Amino acid sequence: MRFVLGIDIGGTNLVVGSVAEDGSALHALGTEPTHSEAGAEDVLDRLVALAERTIAETRRTVPGAEILGVGVGAPGPLDTRSGIVLLTPNLGWVDLPLRQIIHDRLGLTAALDNDANCAVLGEWWVGAARGCRNAIGLTIGTGIGGGIILDGRLYHGASDVAGEIGHTTIDTEGRRCKCGNYGCLEAYASGPNIAMRAREALEAGAESKIPSRAGGDLERITAQTVYDAAYDGDELALEVVNDTAKFLAVGVANLLNIFNPEVVVVCGGVTLAGDHLFIPLRREVSRRAFKPAVTACRIVPGELVGTAGVYGAAKVFIDGQRGRVAAGQTLR
Amino acid sequence: MRFVLGIDIGGTNLVVGSVAEDGSALHALGTEPTHSEAGAEDVLDRLVALAERTIAETRRTVPGAEILGVGVGAPGPLDTRSGIVLLTPNLGWVDLPLRQIIHDRLGLTAALDNDANCAVLGEWWVGAARGCRNAIGLTIGTGIGGGIILDGRLYHGASDVAGEIGHTTIDTEGRRCKCGNYGCLEAYASGPNIAMRAREALEAGAESKIPSRAGGDLERITAQTVYDAAYDGDELALEVVNDTAKFLAVGVANLLNIFNPEVVVVCGGVTLAGDHLFIPLRREVSRRAFKPAVTACRIVPGELVGTAGVYGAAKVFIDGQRGRVAAGQTLR
Numbered sequence: 034m035r036f037v038l039g040i041d042i043g044g045t046n047l048v049v050g051s052v053a054e055d056g057s058a059l060h061a062l063g064t065e066p067t068h069s070e071a072g073a074e075d076v077l078d079r080l081v082a083l084a085e086r087t088i089a090e091t092r093r094t095v096p097g098a099e100i101l102g103v104g105v106g107a108p109g110p111l112d113t114r115s116g117i118v119l120l121t122p123n124l125g126w127v128d129l130p131l132r133q134i135i136h137d138r139l140g141l142t143a144a145l146d147n148d149a150n151c152a153v154l155g156e157w158w159v160g161a162a163r164g165c166r167n168a169i170g171l172t173i174g175t176g177i178g179g180g181i182i183l184d185g186r187l188y189h190g191a192s193d194v195a196g197e198i199g200h201t202t203i204d205t206e207g208r209r210c211k212c213g214n215y216g217c218l219e220a221y222a223s224g225p226n227i228a229m230r231a232r233e234a235l236e237a238g239a240e241s242k243i244p245s246r247a248g249g250d251l252e253r254i255t256a257q258t259v260y261d262a263a264y265d266g267d268e269l270a271l272e273v274v275n276d277t278a279k280f281l282a283v284g285v286a287n288l289l290n291i292f293n294p295e296v297v298v299v300c301g302g303v304t305l306a307g308d309h310l311f312i313p314l315r316r317e318v319s320r321r322a323f324k325p326a327v328t329a330c331r332i333v334p335g336e337l338v339g340t341a342g343v344y345g346a347a348k349v350f351i352d353g354q355r356g357r358v359a360a361g362q363t364l365r
Numbered sequence: 366m367r368f369v370l371g372i373d374i375g376g377t378n379l380v381v382g383s384v385a386e387d388g389s390a391l392h393a394l395g396t397e398p399t400h401s402e403a404g405a406e407d408v409l410d411r412l413v414a415l416a417e418r419t420i421a422e423t424r425r426t427v428p429g430a431e432i433l434g435v436g437v438g439a440p441g442p443l444d445t446r447s448g449i450v451l452l453t454p455n456l457g458w459v460d461l462p463l464r465q466i467i468h469d470r471l472g473l474t475a476a477l478d479n480d481a482n483c484a485v486l487g488e489w490w491v492g493a494a495r496g497c498r499n500a501i502g503l504t505i506g507t508g509i510g511g512g513i514i515l516d517g518r519l520y521h522g523a524s525d526v527a528g529e530i531g532h533t534t535i536d537t538e539g540r541r542c543k544c545g546n547y548g549c550l551e552a553y554a555s556g557p558n559i560a561m562r563a564r565e566a567l568e569a570g571a572e573s574k575i576p577s578r579a580g581g582d583l584e585r586i587t588a589q590t591v592y593d594a595a596y597d598g599d600e601l602a603l604e605v606v607n608d609t610a611k612f613l614a615v616g617v618a619n620l621l622n623i624f625n626p627e628v629v630v631v632c633g634g635v636t637l638a639g640d641h642l643f644i645p646l647r648r649e650v651s652r653r654a655f656k657p658a659v660t661a662c663r664i665v666p667g668e669l670v671g672t673a674g675v676y677g678a679a680k681v682f683i684d685g686q687r688g689r690v691a692a693g694q695t696l697r
Binding site for chain 1: 520
């Protein structure tokens with residue numbers, strides 16, 4: 034059986050697994066905390082060790098397993114052609130030749146792409162967007178990333194910036210975003226901003242059970258705290274989730290009018306809010322976007338919780354190899 | 366010499382010309398007012414007569430000229446596959462089988478696409494965006510249309526809605542747009558909205574020479590009046606143009622972060638404002654969008670003033686025929 038190693042490098046966790054070449058199976062999934070504060074060398078040492086354990090485990094459990102190569106998803110901006118991570122604020126990496134490092138350390142041909150691109154490609158390959166020709170995905174966590182699949186291929190644009198949907202303005206003179214722009218979708222609907230909106234309401238005197246879930250310390254409130262409280266019917270939490278849906282709806286409606294896709298996949302912790310998020314999200318999008326675009330499009334949560342990035346990273350490698358074969362090079 | 370007839374149906378004018386198959390020449394360009402109030406039958410009769418005159422003129426001036434077919438650009442929404450114009454508020458057409466009508470009346474194979482798509486395709490083929498792999502265009506007139514060229518092909522999406530860039534929200538709780546949504550780019554930067562912002566400032570007491578250019582009648586102020594006054598250095602007009610640039614910049618910066626294109630072409634009357642528009646537009650986009658996306662992208666006025674739609678409509682026909690040949694059908 035032929036596998037491709039998928040590596041998903043996140044600000045919080047490193048995740049590695051062996052993905053069957055046809056996407057039908059994921060073996061030897063392993064994860065550990067990133068601990069980026071330890072520095073790039075340390076993170077890379079532990080990542081390589083984790084990858085080696087995954088490879089060994091795959092070979093042990095699947096006799097005759099062949100590892101074709103490795104796909105890596107990392108936070109950007111990065112240059113997919115040269116395989117260099119240009120800058121990752123969350124990890125503190127600058128101009129890191131990650132593809133070459135992974136190749137040298139594992140002895141496998143490697144491919145590199147943006148983490149959000151990988152997650153969306155994974156959902157398109159074997160998850161919530163499978164079978165669609167054109168799909169747009171949002172990954173909502175510490176930031177809001179995006180990925181664009183057109184005609185079954187990731188769309189990168191001229192310099193690998195394409196898909197930065199979190200940094201589209203939904204309010205011209207709105208909240209300042211970490212990127213320097215104003216009113217970005219990320220400044221309203223990312224995990225930290227969801228927590229911040231809850232804190233702001235609590236500081237203004239709103240009644241809620243959210244603080245007790247955070248040990249009474251408002252600083253310890255996270256987006257997860259809000260989703261949990263919403264699940265239990267807490268009114269403030271429900272309001273925060275509802276507002277999140279409305280902000281997201283503006284961004285998603287824009288995507289419908291621009292791309293007219295068959296599916297928009299929303300990935301990340303925010304999907305834990307379930308119908309509390311998706312029902313008002315779909316309602317508000319249908320109010321804002323053109324009807325034929327609304328009719329043509331499903332808006333769904335991601336299906337590959339925790340593994341979309343691993344699947345997608347493997348697929349990035351596979352598609353890259355296909356591109357090379359198509360261009361007349363040999364598949365090693 | 367082989368030609369394709371290009372027809373551009375606008376709310377104000379009908380424009381027809383014979384475009385050389387390789388885009389190298391435009392012959393027998395003819396235009397006349399649309400007068401949509403006369404009804405679809407009347408408009409179509411005059412359009413067909415105009416097209417027949419163009420064909421005759423082409424054959425007269427280019428001995429041996431062959432007319433391969435006809436491409437038609439019309440306001441949408443429309444269905445490019447069935448060739449039906451679903452609804453054009455400006456013309457009052459509903460469910461009009463325009464492609465079939467043009468085919469029957471002219472005896473030529475016909476193709477149909479959205480007018481903004483045609484204009485942007487024209488600019489990509491022989492105008493300001495030629496040679497680019499990925500290009501985005503905006504057409505600013507009564508409304509704001511858009512067109513998306515990816516890998517050298519118009520991108521339509523699942524149901525021909527793609528590219529409705531004028532109806533992306535730049536201000537979540539902003540001005541109501543004719544489309545029913547709030548805060549659309551079109552609600553700030555279309556021709557009528559440019560005129561309206563000038564009127565609002567004048568009604569609030571602003572000093573300006575704009576009213577004298579409209580015979581003292583504020584209702585007669587158009588976007589053109591504002592551009593003319595800006596050209597003469599009128600302060601209010603310059604402020605209105607500058608504000609227009611800032612609104613457009615939000616939409617254009619969003620396009621850069623989403624598509625990371627090589628070029629954004631701005632077409633339509635607004636380009637008459639020249640540097641008064643483009644200098645602040647580029648400055649504001651570079652403040653808002655990611656640097657690698659800004660570096661990769663030119664933001665330029667359209668070059669094919671008045672003819673982009675004709676060139677693009679012809680190209681829609683040519684690309685459609687290529688698609689059929691590729692799919693195994695014969696080129697008639």
